[in-house]
Amino acid sequence: MKTRFEREPVVTDEMLASQSQSQARSLVSGLKDDSLSMAWRSELNLKLLAAADKKKKAVRFRRFAAWGSSVGIAAVAGSFALLMFQPVPPVRGSAGDFSGFAREFVQAHNESTVLASVSGTGINQRETELGLEVGYSYEDLL
Numbered sequence: 001m002k003t004r005f006e007r008e009p010v011v012t013d014e015m016l017a018s019q020s021q022s023q024a025r026s027l028v029s030g031l032k033d034d035s036l037s038m039a040w041r042s043e044l045n046l047k048l049l050a051a052a053d054k055k056k057k058a059v060r061f062r063r064f065a066a067w068g069s070s071v072g073i074a075a076v077a078g079s080f081a082l083l084m085f086q087p088v089p090p091v092r093g094s095a096g097d098f099s100g101f102a103r104e105f106v107q108a109h110n111e112s113t114v115l116a117s118v119s120g121t122g123i124n125q126r127e128t129e130l131g132l133e134v135g136y137s138y139e140d141l142l
Helices: 019-029 038-084 101-119 125-130
Strands: none
């Protein structure tokens, strides 16, 4: 497929001397020609430098905020991992660690907890202490 390029029309003196061109020429020549002063240019340069400095500060703050929050998150995650993977201290409080009254109190509590979980609602504690036969042995559950 051939593409055909069209040339731009050639500008001739007759085209430049037309009525519309003379009107445009008169309008443009009637415009006030302002020459830029050095003070105006200096003021413009100061404004441009201030705008560029604000942009640099904003970029610098965003970088600091991103790195600061990343470091903070890493510190929290590290301390969390450090605390979570500490060895667990041995549990104290079994009946063998106590003496006298405390040992008997803990043992009685443990027995009553077992009896309550085994007996449920259908049998009372006195029947289990007497060893009455109720269909199966509760000893297997202890």
